Amino acid sequence: MTSEPSPPIRSYRPGPVAVTLAVLTAAFLLAPLIAVVPISLTPNRFLSMPNGHLSLRHYATLVTDPAWRDATLVSLRIALASSTLAVALATLFGLGLWLLRPRGAPVLIGFVLLPMVVPPVVSAMVLYFLLTGMSQFQTMIGFDTEAGVVLAHTVLNVPAAVVMVLVALAGIDRRIDLAARSFGASLGQRAFLVILPNIRFALGGIWVMCFVQSWDETAVTLFITSIHAVTLPRLMWMGLRDNIDPAVAAASVVLTLLTTAVLVGRILWRRRSAAD
Amino acid sequence: MSTALKAAPGRLQRALLIAPLPLLLVLAYVIPFLGVARWSVTLPRFGFDHYGALVSDALVISVFVRTTRICLVVTAIAVTLAYIMAYVWVRGTPRQRLAMEFCVLVPFWISVLTRAFGWVALLANRGLINSWGQSLGLFDQPLALVHNEFGVIVGMTHYLVSVAVLPLASSMRRVDDRVLMAARGLGASRLRTFWSVFLPMTQAGIIGATLLVLVFALGFFITPAVLGGGRAVMVAELVYVRIFQSPDWGLAAAISVAMVVVVGGLLALFVRFAKPKDLVG
Numbered sequence: 410m411t412s413e414p415s416p417p418i419r420s421y422r423p424g425p426v427a428v429t430l431a432v433l434t435a436a437f438l439l440a441p442l443i444a445v446v447p448i449s450l451t452p453n454r455f456l457s458m459p460n461g462h463l464s465l466r467h468y469a470t471l472v473t474d475p476a477w478r479d480a481t482l483v484s485l486r487i488a489l490a491s492s493t494l495a496v497a498l499a500t501l502f503g504l505g506l507w508l509l510r511p512r513g514a515p516v517l518i519g520f521v522l523l524p525m526v527v528p529p530v531v532s533a534m535v536l537y538f539l540l541t542g543m544s545q546f547q548t549m550i551g552f553d554t555e556a557g558v559v560l561a562h563t564v565l566n567v568p569a570a571v572v573m574v575l576v577a578l579a580g581i582d583r584r585i586d587l588a589a590r591s592f593g594a595s596l597g598q599r600a601f602l603v604i605l606p607n608i609r610f611a612l613g614g615i616w617v618m619c620f621v622q623s624w625d626e627t628a629v630t631l632f633i634t635s636i637h638a639v640t641l642p643r644l645m646w647m648g649l650r651d652n653i654d655p656a657v658a659a660a661s662v663v664l665t666l667l668t669t670a671v672l673v674g675r676i677l678w679r680r681r682s683a684a685d
Numbered sequence: 686m687s688t689a690l691k692a693a694p695g696r697l698q699r700a701l702l703i704a705p706l707p708l709l710l711v712l713a714y715v716i717p718f719l720g721v722a723r724w725s726v727t728l729p730r731f732g733f734d735h736y737g738a739l740v741s742d743a744l745v746i747s748v749f750v751r752t753t754r755i756c757l758v759v760t761a762i763a764v765t766l767a768y769i770m771a772y773v774w775v776r777g778t779p780r781q782r783l784a785m786e787f788c789v790l791v792p793f794w795i796s797v798l799t800r801a802f803g804w805v806a807l808l809a810n811r812g813l814i815n816s817w818g819q820s821l822g823l824f825d826q827p828l829a830l831v832h833n834e835f836g837v838i839v840g841m842t843h844y845l846v847s848v849a850v851l852p853l854a855s856s857m858r859r860v861d862d863r864v865l866m867a868a869r870g871l872g873a874s875r876l877r878t879f880w881s882v883f884l885p886m887t888q889a890g891i892i893g894a895t896l897l898v899l900v901f902a903l904g905f906f907i908t909p910a911v912l913g914g915g916r917a918v919m920v921a922e923l924v925y926v927r928i929f930q931s932p933d934w935g936l937a938a939a940i941s942v943a944m945v946v947v948v949g950g951l952l953a954l955f956v957r958f959a960k961p962k963d964l965v966g
């Protein structure tokens with residue numbers, strides 16, 4: 410802090426032009442999130458601006474209408490199950506690669522990342538094929554069932570989870586494992602008593618990310634559900650397509666507030682731990 | 686020695702750890718994909734008619750042309766805007782950084798559907814812009830801002846800016862301050878330093894972001910469907926329509942296979958030119 414040449418450093422800060430353009434872009438990014446608020450307060454039954462008085466009737470709909478309540482529960486159940494499955498599978502896979510270092514690791518990693526790089530609509534076709542096929546000989550896991558959506562979301566969630574598990578594992582000091590090994594720990598003990606406790610916070614974060622992805626997933630869900638497994642995004646989609654229902658605006662506001670709260674919490678948490 | 690035995694885990698243990706995930710993906714992804722590929726040459730009868738239609742059917746071609754046009758326009762705008770944001774995010778004052786982080790990450794984590802709906806709320810005939818414009822007397826008739834290509838471009842750009850910011854920001858973090866100081870010290874103006882030093886040094890990030898955004902844009906479904914209102918159908922929505930509304934599963938399957946080929950090509954370019962390892966972290 411003594412003789413830092415502050416003028417040259419400062420000259421590499423963005424200039425007024427860059428800052429102005431960035432602020433305009435930021436406004437563009439936030440505009441649609443804010444625009445939903447007045448629409449959600451309209452007293453009318455159709456999409457419109459409230460002129461004069463405001464109403465909370467569309468928020469009341471979210472609570473009182475069983476369709477919204479049921480869809481929320483369906484989405485919660487699916488997101489819980491699929492994020493847990495995805496994290497479990499990705500963790501096993503990552504642990505296996507980290508501990509055993511097989512020769513074909515890059516190929517295997519490339520393979521499990523496939524569902525992430527394939528366009529969502531193609532994944533949707535693929536999973537539609539899978540689930541309608543499975544529906545032909547049993548009714549548990551198939552087209553338009555919750556278990557079917559769980560399977561689909563697990564497949565879609567797994568690649569990002571694998572990437573993040575591998576990043577978390579890369580941060581572990583291999584000497585910890587070496588020590589455990591030289592004391593005679595078995596593979597299972599090394600994996601579950603030595604490595605996993607070291608990445609438990611990262612795993613929690615990955616689980617939350619998978620949960621949010623499943624909770625939001627729309628494109629594939631539209632292909633593999635119809636009238637029985639109606640998730641929240643599917644219900645919003647139906648309310649958007651025909652005659653736009655302002656309850657969708659109210660739901661959007663609630664979801665946006667939730668996301669913002671989580672993110673602001675995370676940013677503040679990171680700043681506090683960085684300051685410590 | 687038992688230690689030596691345990692140090693070399695048996696095949697079964699290896700298989701139990703590594704195998705479940707690839708196995709699941711073979712069963713639930715690869716085999717069904719082959720099934721979709723088979724649909725493309727067997728429904729309704731065996732032959733390559735659907736692949737012929739991809740290059741001859743007027744409707745399909747018009748959708749391809751529109752998809753390409755929208756993707757190129759959206760990619761150009763989104764990468765430019767994202768570059769500016771990433772620049773301020775990486776090189777700004779702490780306060781500016783925090784503001785940019787917030788403005789990039791919040792939209793990034795909000796669902797496509799919510800964002801598309803937000804644009805409907807802004808752009809619709811009875812939406813914010815038209816209500817205000819008319820009450821201020823700027824125009825009499827509501828402007829047609831949505832349910833056309835314009836709406837789709839706005840909505841997709843909005844989504845893709847936050848996608849492009851992340852690789853751009855990580856390539857900018859790699860630029861060494863001392864190089865910029867050297868350029869300034871040798872008499873280059875701010876603009877010259879940016880144009881001849883900073884911009885070329887972030888080239889890998891620009892290429893990476895461009896290809897990433899293109900790959901994302903090609904497969905867009907929800908945003909064009911909501912904001913295009915059926916009047917700006919892109920290729921993903923065409924697949925949906927051909928499955929659920931005017932069924933032609935064979936054609937939908939052929940389009941899916943073609944998309945995989947195109948995206949595979951773009952990703953090969955990505956690996957070749959963008960040096961993905963440089964963009965991680």
